[in-house]
Amino acid sequence: MATVDTNTPHDALDLVNSQRKKGVEFVVMAILILCSLVAVLVTVGIVLSLIFEAYRFFERIPMTEFLFGTQWSPQTALRADQVAAEGAFGAVPLITGTLLISFIAMCVATPLGLMSAIYLSEYASKRFRDFVKPALEILAGIPTVVYGFFAALTVAPLLRSGGESVGLNVSSESALAAGLIMGMMIIPLISSLSDDVINSVPQAMRDASLGLGATHSETIRKVVLPSAIPGVAGALLLAASRAIGETMIVVMAAGLAANLTANPLEAVTTITAQIVALLTGDQEFDSAKTLSAFALGLLLFVVTLCLNIIALRIVRKYQEQYD
């Protein structure tokens, strides 16, 4: 074996200095990090501004009254002996109203969205899929103000006259109209998320079931869906969070009457609709009325954030399971 002489000197190579501009690159990296911090700053900004303004509200109105009070009338005093003209700030009717409308929306959107997703991912031909998926995406791309307009001007009167003809008294700003339309709005969200989830169920599991002589629908119901359930649950939670936070549809179709009711034919109001009502128009920024909007905003943010975190965690875990 030939030996190699390692001691002969070489032309010196410069491995230390390069043409790169270290200073420039340092600045570039700093800018990059700064930009990705913007997202964090926005969250911090949201939390701080909501907490700060809500704190000022809770200085005037105790938090327990806000969370458990059943009267909401920020405009006028309820009783003569009440302090100044500050109204009642019990958020319970708003919370129940929000939940009622979101519940109706989920009742509409869950079966429709889920069945659409199942059909698209399990049965549909490629051509059918290529046509229907973009069409559903259109539904997702329509601004909510358009849904609100449709709900208020077409669906609500229709429900009202329909109700009259069968002897039901339907409010012209019924929870049902807002809920139905909101349900339509979140169908594409549920169907596209569930579609992803169903597609990530391994083919081997389907093959196993089909190989035992199960029909396709039995395979879907007994094998595919059960293993997709966590992912679907995550999708539904995200959709619910979207419904709770939706604003324009309820502002335009649900009205402002803070009724504590579970009857979908009556008018209810929601957290988001009240925020809009409280903050549009000129406001002095010190009144409890204006500040209460931030307390409602904080409530909304906390609830949707919790839903989102749980949902995203479920979806992530689910994806890891099959990766």
Added chain:
Amino acid sequence: MSKTAIITAKDVDVFYGDKQALDKIALDIPEYKVTSLIGPSGCGKSTFLRCINRMNDLVPIARVEGDIRIAGQDIYAPEVDVVALRAQVGMVFQKPNPFPKSIYENVAYGPKIHGLAKGKTEMDELVQWALEKAGLWNEVKDRLDQPGTGLSGGQQQRLCIARTIAVKPKVVLMDEPCSALDPIATAIIEELIDELRQNFTIVIVTHSMQQAARVSQRTAFFHLGTLVETGPTKNIFTSPEDERTQNYITGRIG
């Protein structure tokens, strides 16, 4: 004829997370020669190659220990700038990977970032020199502004070689440069490699023993993360000292 080692590796260990990929590699690579690294897949030959220009730095879980010197300088020393290192140690990859830009820009990119050419004419000369060296000039001189991705596979790989040598590195690393090419393109590249050793030290990883025999003067045989045997190519192929080398070249392991 005295052989001068330009690259010396001592006690090189590489870990990917907990897994050890290379174990105590010691190898000297002579200047202006072609050295081929052979061995069954997964033996660590590519890993070792990527240590020489520190491409392993890009793998977050990779850890390199030991001592690798080029022209006497420790390339893992803290003051070494990987960018300066890679300007001296160029690399040609398994699959031709020209930038989706024009042929000219592909070759001019390296000299541009390293500031090797002053002015347009100097750059034009450098690009022509590199393309001539890579044996591609006559085929592309009329369409330098066309995308490099439009060339055939073999031409793309020669473009990548031109791109690498345009920076005028000391060492050119080649990671199975012909594995994605047909036999005719492979033959052209092998011929090219033989010519390039006049100006460059070449280290080539190959899974083809015939190729190692054809192009290289020295061969190192890797197996399961260790360097089994190294020596002049004809010795390795005609009278290997280690039984594992024997088994490999006769096709019993691989």
Added chain:
Amino acid sequence: MTDLISPSSQLKGRKSAETRFQWYGRGAIFVSLLFLVVMVGSILTKGVGAFGTTNVAIEVDLGPDAIDPANPADARFEKIVKDALKTQFPEAKKRKDRRMIYGLLSNDMGFELERFVEANPEAIGGTATVWFRASDDFDAVAKGAVDRSLPEDERRMSDKEIAWIDQLTEQGAVERTFNWSFFTNGDSREPELAGILSALMGSALTLLVCFCISFPVAILAAIYLEEFAPKNRFSDLIEVNINNLAAVPSIVFGLLGLSMFLNTFGMPRSSPLVGGLVLSLMTLPTIIIAARASLRAVPPSIREAALGMGASPVQATFHHVAPLALPGILTGTIVGMAQALGETAPLLMIGMVAFIVDVPDSILEPATALPVQIFLWADAPERAFVEKTSAAIIVLLLFLVTMNIIAILLRRKFEKRF
């Protein structure tokens, strides 16, 4: 022997369950798409009328009694038109009837005549036939939107008014033209005069601000997260943050804008600057997520090639990876901008709901945006605003469709590059 051909009764049941199940799926898709068709269809049919307008020819007296030829600008143009109407309909003697004939034309009739005289100074001194814009109620009758079979007290137009309109129509003094003013006017209390130009400009300025902020920030953030960020808890935090931010209700961003930009930083209320800022924070997550996906799609061989020849990571990213990912990033940005264009709720919070007649020409002036204009008009009591609202929605949807088509074409064009 087992029969593989003729199904048992149990199998028949299972087969029909299979068929039923498939029909549920088809039904769900059908209902969703039907809803889409009905909603868009109803808005289209409602809104299409607003793109036309009704004009009425009235002969006006521009004689020396009405207009001083030396000083035409001082003339009382509205009175001239009203007098012309009185001459046209001599039977309208009572005050109420007079008001009705004036109501056939839009409130702008005085200005319209003034513009006519300015453009045709030679008409001064004689009589001239001038086309005036009809009022919204006239317009409704002219396009047949008023049901004449209804009893008089149930419709907006009385028999008398309808008779006058018919009389004018018979004389050939009524024409319908394309309603250009819908695109060239600002908002107005009068439906026949209301246009979307100020809202369109407001939206354009707002989107401009939004784009200028969110595009660079999102790209740079995506580049950092995808190309440079070490895998640690800090990067994880940013990642979780972005995903959550994408799901925060839009109105919360409005509250942030109100409390932070308006009250703390004292930025101008109702301005496209603040609107754009708020919307950019909202679209940031969308663009970042899209940009990261397209950076991830750039093959690693490109990075290796650049790094292998001694490009620094920053050079490799900015010279090679980012340019290749740009089409994908642009697609994501357009989708994000489309989202921002349709967004309403946060703009309500920062006061972009003002009644804006003038077209804003800077990002600091009060402005409104197209979706907010839709919201405002949807609330207006006049029937004719329903039509206007639908027409504004059609314009908004056209913009959104255009943006999405551009995004799709861009994606198609660059999709097969690697």
